[in-house]
Amino acid sequence: MPDGSTATGISTNLDTEVGKLALDSGLATQTEIEFCREQQKQSSDPNQRSLADLLVENAFITVNQAKRIKSQLEERKNTSQIPGYQLIGRIGKGAMATVYKARQLSLDRIVAIKVLPKRMSENKEFVDRFYYEGRAAAKLSHNNIVQAIDVGSTPDGFHFFVMEYIEGLTLYDLMLPPPTGQGRSFSEAEALDTMIQITDALAHAHNRGLIHRDVKPKNIILTPEGVAKLTDLGLAREVNDTQLAESEAGKAYGTPYYISPEQIRGDVDIDFRADIYSLGATMYHLVTGRPPFEADTPSAVMHKHLKQALRPPDHINTALSPGISEIVEVAMAKEREERYARTEDMLEDLRAVRSNQPPTHARRIVDLDSLAQVEETGKTVDISVPKPSWTEVFDQPAFVVVVVAAGISVLINLIFLVVALTRH
Numbered sequence: 001m002p003d004g005s006t007a008t009g010i011s012t013n014l015d016t017e018v019g020k021l022a023l024d025s026g027l028a029t030q031t032e033i034e035f036c037r038e039q040q041k042q043s044s045d046p047n048q049r050s051l052a053d054l055l056v057e058n059a060f061i062t063v064n065q066a067k068r069i070k071s072q073l074e075e076r077k078n079t080s081q082i083p084g085y086q087l088i089g090r091i092g093k094g095a096m097a098t099v100y101k102a103r104q105l106s107l108d109r110i111v112a113i114k115v116l117p118k119r120m121s122e123n124k125e126f127v128d129r130f131y132y133e134g135r136a137a138a139k140l141s142h143n144n145i146v147q148a149i150d151v152g153s154t155p156d157g158f159h160f161f162v163m164e165y166i167e168g169l170t171l172y173d174l175m176l177p178p179p180t181g182q183g184r185s186f187s188e189a190e191a192l193d194t195m196i197q198i199t200d201a202l203a204h205a206h207n208r209g210l211i212h213r214d215v216k217p218k219n220i221i222l223t224p225e226g227v228a229k230l231t232d233l234g235l236a237r238e239v240n241d242t243q244l245a246e247s248e249a250g251k252a253y254g255t256p257y258y259i260s261p262e263q264i265r266g267d268v269d270i271d272f273r274a275d276i277y278s279l280g281a282t283m284y285h286l287v288t289g290r291p292p293f294e295a296d297t298p299s300a301v302m303h304k305h306l307k308q309a310l311r312p313p314d315h316i317n318t319a320l321s322p323g324i325s326e327i328v329e330v331a332m333a334k335e336r337e338e339r340y341a342r343t344e345d346m347l348e349d350l351r352a353v354r355s356n357q358p359p360t361h362a363r364r365i366v367d368l369d370s371l372a373q374v375e376e377t378g379k380t381v382d383i384s385v386p387k388p389s390w391t392e393v394f395d396q397p398a399f400v401v402v403v404v405a406a407g408i409s410v411l412i413n414l415i416f417l418v419v420a421l422t423r424h
């Protein structure tokens with residue numbers, strides 16, 4: 001029967017949907033589905049045998065295929081009722097949520113909607129934070145930040161976050177080897193262009209009191225025109241950072257490659273410098289083709305973030321300029337006091353290196369650090385303060401003041417001399 005109902009009227013709507021999906025996705029044939037339907041009819045207690053169960057029992061589909069069908073149906077049901085939006089399709093799924101492409105009916109435009117699993121609505125503190133941070137993010141406006149549009153919940157209690165839809169691929173997808181990814185590598189100039197945009201975006205957010213806490217290649221989308229967009233800013237996280245890192249552990253694609261040491265330790269006073277560390281780690285990956293620390297287990301990766309000295313990026317990719325390596329090393333200092341003191345400083349250094357100038361903020365931090373070492377240990381270290389060339393001396397304000405003062409003094413003396421001579 002076309003609608004899937006049986007003569008006994010026992011078959012549920014769910015069975016109808018399961019049958020349709022199994023057929024549409026090519027997992028079972030019409031004959032196999034009808035065979036199982038017939039078995040349902042013949043059974044003395046049809047209530048106990050769902051279509052999915054029978055398809056598995058008859059080895060028409062596997063247990064996992066049945067699970068996938070059920071979870072797809074569940075998902076469809078959950079998201080069919082986002083008020084004001086019409087879902088178009090699924091874009092992707094992360095550790096925490098699923099992202100859909102949708103049409104915002106009021107403005108007739110395409111948007112992306114992140115739908116959180118229902119379990120999250122049970123945590124009141126999380127829900128409050130979700131709305132609070134969503135509103136804060138919606139106030140930001142920056143070309144390199146995915147615009148937050150709306151937050152809300154479905155009648156069934158699913159919370160969702162509506163944002164600008166971005167055409168493009170994440171840095172993660174771009175770098176991932178084929179066939180899943182594009183296997184793309186980034187030249188120093190391309191990496192700098194991308195990181196300048198994202199650092200600019202973060203400086204904007206940091207100045208307005210928002211910290212991202214999860215900067216990583218998966219949260220940066222590059223459009224076909226080369227515009228980098230930071231996603232998930234202001235998206236409250238359900239768990240603390242260590243739990244977040246661990247929740248990623250089970251996924252083949254996710255380990256805590258970019259997380260700061262203080263987030264790993266579970267410190268409570270996380271500030272913008274956690275983002276600076278993750279920016280550095282993301283840039284490390286872009287310019288060397290690998291994350292800064294690798295190990296077999298997530299906890300081993302986290303241990304390295306805490307304890308292991310960073311292998312400078314220019315030791316891995318010897319074609320890199322020393323400047324870019326210095327920026328990464330300062331951004332990824334284990335102690336946040338030794339990182340950039342302002343996001344703008346990092347931005348200025350990135351721009352300087354992009355125009356073949358030295359990263360002055362990074363150098364100053366490294367020099368101060370070396371001085372502190374001298375004080376602490378009494379050891380001397382080589383601090384190379386670049387000597388100005390003779391032409392640069394003319395650019396120094398102090399030099400100009402001295403020359404002008406000397407000139408005026410000579411002039412006054414000459415006047416006195418002339419006056420004195422004319423009197424005689």
Ligand SMILES: Nc1ncnc2c1ncn2[C@@H]1O[C@H](COP(=O)(O)OP(=O)(O)OP(=O)(O)O)[C@@H](O)[C@H]1O
Nearest residue numbers: 091092093094095096097099112164165166218231
């Ligand atoms: N605004 C958007 N426009 C277009 N695609 C998006 C947008 N936001 C996210 N995506 C896509 O959806 C996918 C899933 O995003 P999501 O943030 O849920 O997970 P993730 O960032 O990959 O992983 P994680 O859960 O670890 O953060 C992303 O990989 C990206 O491809």
Ligand SMILES: [Mg+2]
Nearest residue numbers: 094218219232
């Ligand atoms: Mg994301």
